[in-house]
Amino acid sequence: MEKKVFERPRYLKKASTHYCPGCGHSILHRLVAEVIEELGIGERTIGVPPAGCAVLAYDYIDVDMGEAPHGRGAALATGIKRVLPDRIVFSYQGDGDIAAIGTAETIHAANRGERITVIFVNNGCYGMTGGQMAPTTVTGQLSTTTPGGRVPLRDGYPVDLSEMLAVAKGTVYIERTSVTSPKNILRTKRAITKAFRTQIDGLGFSLVEVLSPCPTNWKLSPVEAARWAEETMTKTYPLKVIKDLTGTPGQDGN
Amino acid sequence: MNEKVLMRGSHVIAESAIRAGCRFYAGYPITPQNEFTEYMASAMAGLEDGTFIQAESEIAAINMVIGASMAGARAMTSSSSPGISLKQEGISFLAAQELPAVIVNTMRGGPGMGNIAPSQGDYFQATRGGGHGDYRTIVLAPGGGQELADLTGKAFDYADRYRTPVVILADGMMGQMMEPVVLHKAVDPAELPPKPWRLSGAAGRPSRYIRSLLLDIAQEEERNWKLARKYDNITREIPRAESYLTEDARLVVVACGTAARIAKGAIKRVREIGLKVGLFRPITLWPYPKRALCELSRSVREYLVFEMNTGQMVEDVKLSLEGRGNVHFYGRPGGSVATPDEIAKVVNSLYHRQRLEEES
Amino acid sequence: MTKKAKKGRITVDREFCKGCYLCISVCPTGSIGISGTLNQKGYYPVEFLDGKNQGEESRCTGCTTCAIVCPDVAIEVYRE
Incomplete structure (x- = not known):
């Protein structure tokens, strides 16, 4: 007897995305939708998409969504969550959004221990605007505004926002994962599940940073981009649980 | 159950907001409006369903208000001039996303850091939209006292009715002045009209989203026209102004807010020496009460616009009159507050210069 | 590939x-x-080599790895 063992999750609309071939956003959208379905929170989840390629997340993820101005996702999510504390509120933000223009909003929402979940997509560039240097662009990485590669004492060091947030007392769970291999995709899904659980349990601020390929702006094929993220990006941004005060077992049973 | 109390202006607005059902306030300290934020902190703490957040910035505060408004709350923020500049991006989003919110600007001297004295330097910023894009905000200019209570309630009603941000323009003098007011009866937020558009989680209905990005040019043009039609309705439905001693007036002073109070004092003085001078005080600055001002032009030719700036509202007066009157201007910018005597002298000299005493 | 391996297929x-x-x-x-014909977006989409293309039985086990990495949720997996 044949069984269907993989299909589109219920909370992912049947739509072809506008994302480029091999883009990590699409994988991540699916994972978020799968977790929402598995946790049974689809009818009480409100998402906050950012400015950037993922602004159209509401065309794909089938829950209520309210678009935030560039960088302000954490502040906007705070407003929603404080008015509707029994809803599950998440923001979905890129690296420029969360770690450059929206740094203040993010750090202070984290510091207040807002019961929100942040999905932080780190692709090391400003994707929608055409591949400029992002706060997370790694040293030496080419971008349209670092044509010879990022030079720290000229362009700044790659910002490690997740580690910075881990210092804030209001953060409960922070993990860095990637969507660059089957194993890491499954890891990312477990991390997102745990991040939402952290919120459901009312423990505090949770965030999952996801290294995500941007083949178009990296000027690599999708397969090469995934490999570059695995081999090079992880040197600056190692995949690990950065903070976990949930008291529940972590990815590796720790 | 309406009670008469003696309260400072900033507290009157804050308390009236709570009584109008406001349950979400986010703000950031800035002089001269800290009493407002502080009042909100203690008032919200006393309400089970109230939220007060001292935000990390003006920008964060307005974005928290966007979120709270999306979730259906009556939400507000307040600041003073430089802080309002920082909120403009958020106000533009509120307008585009058709979200109700109330923003109080206790104006101070500018430009730049300026000072903390009363001013009307933000008239253009408030009435011309202020942020980016083709939009307007409803702008209410209370004259102080009882109107602070009345217009604050109205601000929330207008915001909800039209799904648009409403700005209350005050200044530090108005905020500090203690006056007797009758506060309105408290509204139970649960009894306010439901907001079927709000984000609450897609339980038993399809999911929905609130956005302002419209990449499709035709859709964006249509959204702009839709907003324009709404603004047309607002322009027809809510303009308000007060006319004071205009029936026999040969000269009318046009002023709003604190400037109008000063002008009233001046008019009382010049009336005592027989000058036929009245006051036209716009209460809605956008939409500007054009029709009422136009009607005055049937009997009045000379207008003196008095503002606490270098001349901003004077443009709306000229646009309203469309040449049916001579428009003069007197202004004191940068936080200077003219006395009624000073304005009386300006009125007196203009009155005689235009030989109005010779008319019968 | 032993005969005991699970049989799978994808669409x-x-x-x-x-x-x-x-x-x-x-x-x-x-x-x-890779399919030899373009789709409407102008890409050469992938296709399941169900055995015919290889001249042998499909070796697919329905492990879902392809679907897990597919950014476009274009793959559904079936298993016996």
């Missing part, structure tokens, strides 16, 4: 596939190939 939505070929790069049994 590919040709119009959702954007030809990133991540699935091909991770498929442990080499069961996915």
Whole structure:
């Protein structure tokens, strides 16, 4: 007897995305939708998409969504969550959004221990605007505004926002994962599940940073981009649980 | 159950907001409006369903208000001039996303850091939209006292009715002045009209989203026209102004807010020496009460616009009159507050210069 | 491949596939190939090599690895 063992999750609309071939956003959208379905929170989840390629997340993820101005996702999510504390509120933000223009909003929402979940997509560039240097662009990485590669004492060091947030007392769970291999995709899904659980349990601020390929702006094929993220990006941004005060077992049973 | 109390202006607005059902306030300290934020902190703490957040910035505060408004709350923020500049991006989003919110600007001297004295330097910023894009905000200019209570309630009603941000323009003098007011009866937020558009989680209905990005040019043009039609309705439905001693007036002073109070004092003085001078005080600055001002032009030719700036509202007066009157201007910018005597002298000299005493 | 291996198959939505070929790069049994015809978006989508193309039985086990990495949710997986 044949069984269907993989299909589109219920909370992912049947739509072809506008994302480029091999883009990590699409994988991540699916994972978020799968977790929402598995946790049974689809009818009480409100998402906050950012400015950037993922602004159209509401065309794909089938829950209520309210678009935030560039960088302000954490502040906007705070407003929603404080008015509707029994809803599950998440923001979905890129690296420029969360770690450059929206740094203040993010750090202070984290510091207040807002019961929100942040999905932080780190692709090391400003994707929608055409591949400029992002706060997370790694040293030496080419971008349209670092044509010879990022030079720290000229362009700044790659910002490690997740580690910075881990210092804030209001953060409960922070993990860095990637969507660059089957194993890491499954890891990312477990991390997102745990991040939402952290919120459901009312423990505090949770965030999952996801290294995500941007083949178009990296000027690599999708397969090469995934490999570059695995081999090079992880040197600056190692995949690990950065903070976990949930008291529940972590990815590796720790 | 309406009670008469003696309260400072900033507290009157804050308390009236709570009584109008406001349950979400986010703000950031800035002089001269800290009493407002502080009042909100203690008032919200006393309400089970109230939220007060001292935000990390003006920008964060307005974005928290966007979120709270999306979730259906009556939400507000307040600041003073430089802080309002920082909120403009958020106000533009509120307008585009058709979200109700109330923003109080206790104006101070500018430009730049300026000072903390009363001013009307933000008239253009408030009435011309202020942020980016083709939009307007409803702008209410209370004259102080009882109107602070009345217009604050109205601000929330207008915001909800039209799904648009409403700005209350005050200044530090108005905020500090203690006056007797009758506060309105408290509204139970649960009894306010439901907001079927709000984000609450897609339980038993399809999911929905609130956005302002419209990449499709035709859709964006249509959204702009839709907003324009709404603004047309607002322009027809809510303009308000007060006319004071205009029936026999040969000269009318046009002023709003604190400037109008000063002008009233001046008019009382010049009336005592027989000058036929009245006051036209716009209460809605956008939409500007054009029709009422136009009607005055049937009997009045000379207008003196008095503002606490270098001349901003004077443009709306000229646009309203469309040449049916001579428009003069007197202004004191940068936080200077003219006395009624000073304005009386300006009125007196203009009155005689235009030989109005010779008319019968 | 022993006879005891699970039998699986996949279906590919040709119009959702954007030809990133991540699935091909991770498929442990080499069961996915590239179609010779363009889809409406202008990509050469992938296709399931159901045995005919290889002149042998499909070796697909229905492990779902291809679907897990597919950014476009273009793959559905069935298993016996």
